[in-house]
Amino acid sequence: MAASATMTGVYVYGVVRADELPAVSADGVGDSAVELLERDGLAAIVSRLPGEFRVKRRDLNRHLQVLEEAFGETTVVPCAFGTVLASDADVETALLSERRPELESALSRLDGMVQLNVRAAYDQEALLHELVAGNTDVARLRDESIRLGDAGYHQRLRLGELVAGLLDGRRAEDAERIISAVSRLSEDVAVDDPGEYDALKASFLVKRKQLDRFDERLEKVARELQPVLRFEVIGPLPPTAFAGTAAAP
Amino acid sequence: MAIATRGTSSNYLQRAPSPSGLAEVLDVILDKGLVIDAYVRVSVIGIEVLTIDARIVIASVDTYLRFAEAVNRLDLAQTETAGIEELRDGGKSAKRKSEGALEGAKEKIPGMSSDKDKERSR
Numbered sequence: 001m002a003a004s005a006t007m008t009g010v011y012v013y014g015v016v017r018a019d020e021l022p023a024v025s026a027d028g029v030g031d032s033a034v035e036l037l038e039r040d041g042l043a044a045i046v047s048r049l050p051g052e053f054r055v056k057r058r059d060l061n062r063h064l065q066v067l068e069e070a071f072g073e074t075t076v077v078p079c080a081f082g083t084v085l086a087s088d089a090d091v092e093t094a095l096l097s098e099r100r101p102e103l104e105s106a107l108s109r110l111d112g113m114v115q116l117n118v119r120a121a122y123d124q125e126a127l128l129h130e131l132v133a134g135n136t137d138v139a140r141l142r143d144e145s146i147r148l149g150d151a152g153y154h155q156r157l158r159l160g161e162l163v164a165g166l167l168d169g170r171r172a173e174d175a176e177r178i179i180s181a182v183s184r185l186s187e188d189v190a191v192d193d194p195g196e197y198d199a200l201k202a203s204f205l206v207k208r209k210q211l212d213r214f215d216e217r218l219e220k221v222a223r224e225l226q227p228v229l230r231f232e233v234i235g236p237l238p239p240t241a242f243a244g245t246a247a248a249p
Numbered sequence: 250m251a252i253a254t255r256g257t258s259s260n261y262l263q264r265a266p267s268p269s270g271l272a273e274v275l276d277v278i279l280d281k282g283l284v285i286d287a288y289v290r291v292s293v294i295g296i297e298v299l300t301i302d303a304r305i306v307i308a309s310v311d312t313y314l315r316f317a318e319a320v321n322r323l324d325l326a327q328t329e330t331a332g333i334e335e336l337r338d339g340g341k342s343a344k345r346k347s348e349g350a351l352e353g354a355k356e357k358i359p360g361m362s363s364d365k366d367k368e369r370s371r
Binding site for chain 2: 012014015057060061063064067068077078079080081083085094095106117124125128129131132138142145146155156157159160161163164167192196201203215218219222223225226227229230231232233234235236237240241243244
């Protein structure tokens with residue numbers, strides 16, 4: 001289960017203000033220690049990687065744990081998993097020095113913010129029941145395809161296509177409803193590709209002090225949309241989905 | 250950093266302070282974060298990424314047939330959504346989602362999915 005990627009270099013987890021994070025005690029990727037490389041008030045959270053480095057599943061958790069520890073102390077601009085620079089010098093000059101304005105601006109933008117990952121997933125059976133009950137074509141095609149069995153291939157295809165279309169429409173409605181419900185309580189949203197039976201999979205950037213109200217509002221819409229939809233909320237997380245330095249739309 | 254009591258989890262909304270399971274961790278850290286012209290980018294090769302593939306919705310004949318099979322498997326005599334009870338026992342939803350996609354893709358003997366067939370594979 002391990003990938004091999006032979007490299008040597010400096011693995012970067014993220015960037016913080018140097019004086020706000022003295023150290024990180026969590027274990028780093030590749031069982032390396034986690035250190036801080038400073039330049040002009042900014043610090044990159046790094047691990048020096050050995051020559052032979054094979055990515056393991058636990059390295060994914062390590063990366064996140066390092067970010068979470070830093071995030072517990074201060075504002076962090078996270079790097080994507082797997083960012084490796086050639087040397088300390090590269091980190092200090094190419095990253096911290098040359099991109100200082102961007103980094104300062106990102107830190108500023110992310111001060112006091114947390115990320116919540118929200119997934120609204122359909123109860124497959126409950127949803128399909130609703131779609132069958134609400135649509136006579138679906139009910140009819142279902143009966144026909146069951147009756148025809150093996151010979152009902154075209155009916156099944158047509159049925160499936162119809163259901164897929166209805167599901168797309170339903171998904172769009174529900175996603176819109178959820179996002180509008182909480183949009184005034186969040187600063188930004190990044191939408192991911194939902195799964196086949198998901199209405200929404202998104203990350204919300206929320207002011208820490210708005211967290212309770214965001215949660216209340218989300219709970220309210222979840223209560224309205226149950227039992228067909230069930231929600232999972234993960235967080236507060238370091239703002240990995242919002243680390244890009246482009247301005248929010 | 251956990252938030253002080255935000256309400257207890259209910260059956261329609263579950264909260265977790267951190268991701269659990271590979272899919273959820275990948276959601277947080279894979280391709281999310283500051284982009285640097287890095288010396289080398291580690292790619293997550295070889296680590297099972299089935300649950301990532303399950304996210305990709307591709308409209309296709311296979312998809313339509315899967316939906317049809319799911320609809321045909323419904324027991325319309327149920328007035329309660331007893332399906333929720335079954336699904337709740339299943340554990341992590343990411344895994345459940347990929348299981349759902351896989352179940353539909355399994356070979357089904359045509360004509361076997363009918364009201365008479367009460368067997369549940371879950």
